[in-house]
Amino acid sequence: MIIQEVFIRKLEMMMKQPFSTSFGTMQNRKFILIEVIDDLGNRGWGEGVAFSIPWYTEETTETSMHILVDFLIPLLKGQTIEHPDDVSKIFSSIRKNNMAKAAIECAVWDCWAKRRGITLTQALGGEKESIDVGISIGLQQDFDVLAERIDQSLTTGYKRIKVKIKPGNDLSLLSQIRERFPTIPLMADANSAYTLKDIDLLKRLDQFDLMMIEQPLAADDIVDHATLQKKIRTPICLDESILSAEDARKAIQLGSCGVINVKIGRVGxxxxxxxxxxxxxxxxxxxxxxxxxxxxxxRAHNIALTTLPNFTLPGDTAGSSSYWQRDIITPEVFVTDGTIMVPQSVGIGYEVDLKELDRHTIERKQIRL
Structure with missing residues (x-):
């Protein structure tokens, strides 16, 4: 397979409601979409997940655009891609910038699957016909609003509730949740808001019988997390710390976590x-x-990835309607009783709604290779 053309779009979409974490609040979501076209005319789609502000990692929407246009896409020129795994080798001379890499690499995976007339799930070696999903709920100013969101999510059937915590909004918040919802599958995401100086406070989270606490300490740490995991019963889930399989191996060897969150964009x-x-x-x-x-x-790429057998815990791939008035794919991603049926059409399994896409596009580039 030879990639002959790449289209880059920058989109701007308004989320239904603000989403708040320990590092900021977002409602106006800007992101990049990549469309690749191969030598047989097959088209593949990928989505860049960097934010406009470098909260989660050092990448932003603008830096991703720069890296894609000036470095990554030119590296594909004249390359014969036998398998999508080749893309990471082609990009190996460029350090990090994982979200930019993932945007185009995912598009190549989609294109490669379509070229072979198979689903992305089959291309990845996935096994499941449906996946269990949970939902992530941002920080709320009022507990009653949060409780209502949790109630709605449970009614929809989501298999796990994730809430955000931060210093000053942790023990009391989780206590209120457990008082109202004593048995729900619950986890807390700290987004690196704590240090080992908070170890006594973090020990107190054990009383809430959480599935896990996600990334309590520094975003680049696996050593202090190992120290913390020895002191608490609640499993630690690493997120920002894991950028590669080597990071995962080392974290497991050190005993830094009991669970790992895999985000396609974060790991490249x-x-x-x-x-x-x-x-x-x-x-x-x-x-x-x-x-x-x-x-x-x-979301379509997340669904396909989750069909691999060791994705045994519900993920964050909630339905489209949880975040958007109208999504850019048809059909949209639907959740029924906490599960998503894995699409059976070739590639990502969803059609891109070009009219809706155009409505949100604020910038576009076409690059011929």
């Missing part, structure tokens, strides 16, 4: 996400698929 694409899955499966460490407030194309 589906190839590395699969490698992390395999490392964790071999070590007996469960994984789940995290979310980055994706639109439909990103």
């Amino acid at each position: 694409g589906l190839t590395e996400a699969k490698r992390i899955h395999d490392v964790c499966q071999k070590a007996g460490v469960p994984v789940w698929c995290g979310g980055m407030l994706e639109a439909g194309i990103g």
Whole structure:
């Protein structure tokens, strides 16, 4: 397969409601979409998940655009791609910028699957016909609003509730949740808001019988997390710390976590996400698929990834209607009783709604290779 043309779009979509974490609040979501066309005319789609502000990682929508246009896409010129795994090798001379890499690598995976007339799930080696999903709920100013969101999510059937915590909004918040919802599958995401100085407070989270606490300490740490995990009963889930299969191997060896969250954009694409899955499966460490407030194309890739067998915990791939008035794919991603049926059409399994896409496009580029 030879990629002959790449289209880049920058989109701007308004989320139904603001989403708040320990590092900021977002409602106006800007992101990048990549469309690749191969030498047989097959088209593949990928979504860039970097934010406009470098909250989660150092990448932004603008830096992703720069890296894609000036470095990554030119590296594909004249390259024969036998398998999508080749893309990570082609990009190996460019350090990090994983979200930019993942945007185009995922598009190549989609195109490659369509070229062969198979689903992305089959291309990845996935096994499931449906996946269990949870939902991530941002920080709320009022507990009653949060409780209502949890109630709605449980009514929809989501298999796990994730809430955000931060210093000053943790013990009391979780206590109120447990008083109202004593038995729900519950986890807390700290987004690196704590240090080992908070170890006594973090020990107190054990009383809430959480499924896990996600990334309590620094975004680049696996050493202090190992110290913390020895002191608390609640499993630690690493997110920002894991950028590669090697990171996963080292974290598991150190005892830094009991669970790992895999985000396609964070780790540079589906190839590395699969490698992390395999490392964790071999070590007996469960994984789940995290979310980055994706639109439909990103959600489609998350669904396909989650069909791999060691994704045994519900992920963050909620239905389209949880975040968007109208998504950019047809059909939209629907959740029924906490599950999503895996699409059976070739590639990502969803059609891109070009009219809706155009409505949200604020910038576009066409690059011929």
